[in-house]
Amino acid sequence: MRLSKMFLPTLKESPSDAEVISHKLMLRAGMVRKVAAGIYNLLPMGLKAVRNVERIVRAEMDSSGAQEVAMPFVLPSELWVESGRWDEYGKELCRLNDRHGREFCLGPTHEEVITDMVRHEVRSYRDLPLNLYQIQSKFRDEIRPRFGLMRGREFIMKDAYSFHTTEECAEKEYKRIFDTYSSIFQRCGLEFRAVEADTGAIGGSFSHEFMVMADTGEDEIVICSKCEYAANTERADIRSGKGGEVVPVGEFAEVSTPGKKTIEEVGAFLKIKAKRLIKTIIYNTENGPIVAAVRGDNDVNEGKLKRLSGVSELALADDETVKEVTGAPVGFAGPLGLKVKLYCDQKVRAMTDAVTGANKADTHMTGVNPVRDFSGAEYGDLRVASSGDSCPRCDGGKFKVSRGIEVGHIFMLGTKYSEALGATFLDEDGKEKPMIMGCYGIGIGRVAAASIEQNNDDNGIVWPVPLAPFTVHIVPVNVKDEETMKASEELYSLLTGNGITTLFDDRDERAGVKFKDADLLGMPVRITISTKTLQNDSFEIKERTSSEVEFVPVKDILNKVTDLLARS
């Protein structure tokens, strides 16, 4: 591609609404432009990167035996009513009516549609297993889209769905896709990690997320120091402590804490550490309010609280409810003397002489000893895993917390959708059974963004070869020099003729401008041509990852380039 002809608006400065590095660089490098919050145009340079991700995903999915299909983006409400998700999915599901007033939604995911397709066409065990995938736009009306392509409302996703006759077969496919995903992200040149995850709104029995390691990632994961265990903190179980005998020390006493509501404020006011306080949170559930308590330096994991308490709906209580339950304004709740069910994290049991709210305005309690003072409390693993917690899978392993970007998620669905939609088959013995399902997603645009998040420097993007929109960037220093241009044109033909994607900066710009743009755009190999290099019958070649340049004889350039691209 000739740069002079390319629709490539690069920017010297980042637009002020971009926060993370990948978003800034994608804007500056002319890859994307915003249309509305969480909705983007992909410009030629951006689309090329996205297509590269798609190409890799397609190749790997195909070779794993999955088959590509294309499903609609606008979906009728009936299927969603049938699965129960028309009501369950909530506001994230963007609904619309056609001219007849019929209800539709923009597809946020396609379990319903694919299951509908398969139930109509597959009757026999002989037709299974089956794995179908598509690469398509999804729309989820996220509460807060952010960070460019990282969390858009409309985004490109590869979604795959598999159908099986048995659990074993489904699990085998789950493992195969797990491996397929690993090779996909490896080929994309990403540093990633598969972690155990929550199933969320998709449902199912277990799942793994593929996380690209990055400090700007929105997800927090824990990794065991000793064994292979790694999990999203939303999901991570914590091994319970020894649970030795706890001897209460002091008596409790009220202490005045005027206006001190948060753990930090109370801690600072009483000059004690957060771990000496008990954090008490009131939740509303379908069975009325419940109370959760964790140590002051921990957070409640709502997924765990749901499981421990057996409720299915859980939301932070509003101020009214808090007042009703505790008799005090928000900020002074404590587990003592409440009439609702109390769930405590296991760590709370070991606390002595702790501080909690007194259920009275501007007052806290000291000398609280849960073992003695909390009657009827149920203890369990309730907190969000954090650094230093004990691994549930091995002896002595401790968690370390990292951040990641979720680029893929695979789910063992079981029969959730096949039962709801009646996707059944006839088994060898003539019995009708629901199909066992799995589903598997990859955020295509997010992979591209994550790659930039991981591969950049002060000057711009540093593309890994497989995702690079072009692999070679030719810079003729002076386009007015005939000899330079003749050599550049010949090089351009040579490279493109050999299937090497090449960006040719044939613009009449000063060298400095071209070098700055070359660094910003981040193609893996840059070749500079000038009267100086041609005097020695050579080109100057530089890798984006390196600050060294090398001079290569004109006749050797193709070999050199092929060599560099193959090696990186």
Next chain:
RNA sequence: CGGGGCGUAGCGCAGUCUGGUAGCGUAUCUGCUUUGGGAGCAGAGGGUCGGAGGUUCGAAUCCUCUCGCCCCGACCA
């Protein structure tokens, strides 16, 4: 949805408090010079100051409403 912030030229910003001719940098266009790390000089174009209403002789500036965008939280593949 709660809290905070921002909407002025393509991009980055000043001007708003204290009402009085809409500015700076950069980008764009033209000309000359320059030509290996975002050149110099000269000239030019580009704005319903997010929108609506109000106050006022006069509103980017004050008031009311509204729309959009960003950040934190809650929530969420």
